[in-house]
Amino acid sequence: MIQEYDKYTDEDHAVWKILFERQFNNLQDKSCHEYLNSLNQLSAVLNFDSIPDFKLLSNQLNEATGWGIHVVPGLIPVDEFFYLLSKQKFCSSTWVRSRESLDYIEEPDMFHDIFGHIPLLVNPKYAEFMQSFGALGVEHSSDPEALLKLQRLYWFTVEFGVMKTTGKPLIYGSGIVSSYGETNHIFRDGVEILDFNLDNVINNDFVISEIQTRYYAINALDDLYEILKELRSHLMQ
Numbered sequence: 462m463i464q465e466y467d468k469y470t471d472e473d474h475a476v477w478k479i480l481f482e483r484q485f486n487n488l489q490d491k492s493c494h495e496y497l498n499s500l501n502q503l504s505a506v507l508n509f510d511s512i513p514d515f516k517l518l519s520n521q522l523n524e525a526t527g528w529g530i531h532v533v534p535g536l537i538p539v540d541e542f543f544y545l546l547s548k549q550k551f552c553s554s555t556w557v558r559s560r561e562s563l564d565y566i567e568e569p570d571m572f573h574d575i576f577g578h579i580p581l582l583v584n585p586k587y588a589e590f591m592q593s594f595g596a597l598g599v600e601h602s603s604d605p606e607a608l609l610k611l612q613r614l615y616w617f618t619v620e621f622g623v624m625k626t627t628g629k630p631l632i633y634g635s636g637i638v639s640s641y642g643e644t645n646h647i648f649r650d651g652v653e654i655l656d657f658n659l660d661n662v663i664n665n666d667f668v669i670s671e672i673q674t675r676y677y678a679i680n681a682l683d684d685l686y687e688i689l690k691e692l693r694s695h696l697m698q
């Protein structure tokens with residue numbers, strides 16, 4: 462599959478612009494500096510002007526860390542997803558939500574996949590972590606229990622990860638970064654942000670809903686690599 466760029470309508474570009482501008486401004490004091498720096502690094506090919514052209518974005522990503530975008534029609538089986546990560550390919554859909562669904566979509570659209578996931582992949586450490594994540598998934602692709610643990614870890618780090626700094630949390634998870642509502646939700650009183658604990662994360666189901674009720678905070682992006690090592694040894698036992 463490829464991105465058929467000419468098929469995007471003016472309305473698609475207009476919706477992209479609303480989503481990008483609104484969330485770009487919202488994130489300035491709420492997301493980790495690594496995400497903001499990476500977004501900045503890609504600003505020539507990923508900005509509010511128009512829907513990004515995957516070829517240009519992939520080229521720039523490839524130059525930075527060797528990663529590329531792999532177009533998918535929607536959600537794909539988890540073993541295939543991990544295989545692609547291990548090959549430095551991040552899956553993205555090509556459709557954009559409608560103006561009526563700015564704040565809620567049932568399946569990820571390209572604003573989630575691209576704005577949420579791609580920027581941090583130009584960060585060499587994060588890119589390496591993601592590739593290792595995929596490789597661990599490939600190693601355990603015939604073990605459903607291990608895959609479930611990997612999915613749970615993915616959920617509470619890559620999708621809904623938060624970082625704890627003095628005073629307030631900072632966001633790095635793509636599911637939050639790409640959601641205006643969830644970004645603001647994190648900073649409300651009563652939201653449960655626990656210290657990261659691998660046992661809790663891999664042994665409890667996550668809830669797939671519009672807004673999460675519980676988050677796990679790491680101290681720094683570098684922790685992710687150690688967490689993955691810990692999971693690797695846990696899965697070997």
Ligand SMILES: [Fe+2]
Binds near residue numbers: 569573574577578620
């Ligand atoms: Fe995602």
